[in-house]
Amino acid sequence: MSSEHFDKKIKDKLRLYEPDYDTGAWDSFKKRLPLPWYVSFLRKYGGWVFGGVMSSALIFTLWNTSTQNRKLNDEIFTLSNKIEKEQAVDTVFVERKQVDTIYVDRVVPRYIQVPQLVEKESEGVRLSEEEYVAYQAFKKKVLEADLEAAEAKSAALPEFEVETEQRVAQVEKPTPAEKRAKVDSLALAATATKILPAEPSSAEAAVSKKKMDWPKMRLGVATDYLNLKLFTTGPSFEVFLMDKLSFNTGVLFSKPLETTHPREMDFRQITGKNFEDEYNIYLTANAHPVEVKDISIKTTMIKMPLYLNYYVSTWSRFSFIVSAGTKLDLSVYQDVGYQSGVLGNQVSSRFEARPKPKVLNNLFYGIGLQYQYRKFVGQLTPYFDFRFREADYFNPQKNFGINGSLRFEFGN
Known part of the structure; x- marks a missing residue:
């Protein structure tokens, strides 16, 4: 058999071979394609643009509020002077005087011994x-x-x-x-x-000492759409340090965030780590395979928000909110599943991992709106999230988020 005939046979076999379609390969290749200019611009400068817009809105709101207060004070002063002048020159004429007569029908005495x-x-x-x-x-x-x-x-x-x-x-x-x-x-x-009150007894004095002037507080439920990717919800607590300044905290429980990697190479390209090195302590002896594929990771987090709210009144049920603070990562859980083994003899495995959380990894600030009806308060605040430490278990592409809450107000 000549070499040309041998090459022809190989070429024919290669032409007839059709590999199975792998969606992961296209997804990996799609990320390397050039992005439109506005997408790359928003990814690179979107956070600063959003922060600049919010800062400008805050400065404009404060300036407008100060201007309105000054105008209102001027109007009050003008009206007060006008009222005083009118009171000085006004004359009240009494045309007639009517005297009501009260008739006593009977008197019912009450006897005290x-x-x-x-x-x-x-x-x-x-x-x-x-x-x-x-x-x-x-x-x-x-x-x-x-x-x-x-x-x-x-x-x-x-x-x-x-x-x-x-x-x-x-x-x-x-x-x-x-x-x-x-x-x-x-x-x-x-x-x-x-008539002077008698000296209180020891029991009354003890009760009076227990009375405290509690500050205004709010208790309710908060929801946060982290980086427009992950929903979290949990109890929320707010206490007012001053008339317009409050401190907020609570606990947020996230829904499972699932990420998939069709091949081990995809996991390495996205995370920059080897699958076996990252989860070596969780893998069994039989789990060091020839090939790992269909990796699925479901991540659940528990966060604690700590931030300050400053309120700008609009003399209505609506108020503007300026927020700044952080969200601490208290705990992280991962449910990891994968398949390993040669073709035709693959084994599915699953385990739970506990990555070490990076407690302090971000700062955020935002401007939102509040609506209050009697003791019920609803809030919605878009914010910009600045991440100064990257976490392996949560690495979103967007730096924006939205949080909302519904609270009940009590206290002074």
Whole structure:
């Protein structure tokens, strides 16, 4: 057989061979194709453009709010001066006076046993307001009766004693108006002394000490669409440090984020690591195969947001929000599945990995909107995410995200 005939046979076999279509090969090749100019521009400068737009919007909002406040203060000052001038020159004319007449049909007296009040007073028992009024009225009547008795006694004295009493009366005896004023002053002094609240008991003092002036707080549920790729949700808590400044925290649980790699080479190109080296401690002795393919990794994370909110009021139910902070990675779980072995003898394997989380890896800031109806508050805030440390378990392509929350407000 000549070499030409041999080559012809090989060429014919190669022409007839049709390899199986592999979607992973096209996906890997597609990433290397040149991107449109606007996509590459947004990937490279999108974060800075978004940050500049938000910063400009924040400066414009603050400037507009300050301008509106200044105008409002000027209008209030002008209206106040106008009202004062109008009050100075206005004249009120009363054309007629109508007097209403009240007819008393009957009086239903309410009797309070005075001896019991006297006994309570002597024992130092604290009287109610109604009992105390009755007790003071009783004392006033006693004083009046004593004065009348003294006057009657002076009238019954002999003539020479009457003259002496009259001489004393010229100096000391009060007029009926003075007598009434004296009785009222004595009753008023006693009332002023007794109306003051009594010293609280030890139990009341302990209860009063426990009362605290709690700050305004909000509790609810928050959702975050991380980098427009991964949904997270969980409880959220907000406490106000000042009238317009608050601190926010909570816990966010993510849904499983699945990534697939048809071949081990694809895993190496995307992550820059070898599959066997990355998960060596989880692989069994039989899992070091001739070939690894159909790699599937489902990643779940637990995050803790820590950020500040500054509110810009619009004198309505809506308010602007300026947010800045970070999201800490508390824990990471990965469910890894793959196939290994030669063609026709492949084995499917699965294990759970616990990569070490990079706790502090990002900073974010954003501008959003708040709507409040009574004690219920809804918020929606787009933000720019600046990642200064890359995590192997979560490496998104976009630097944008959106978070929202629904909270209930309580406290002062």
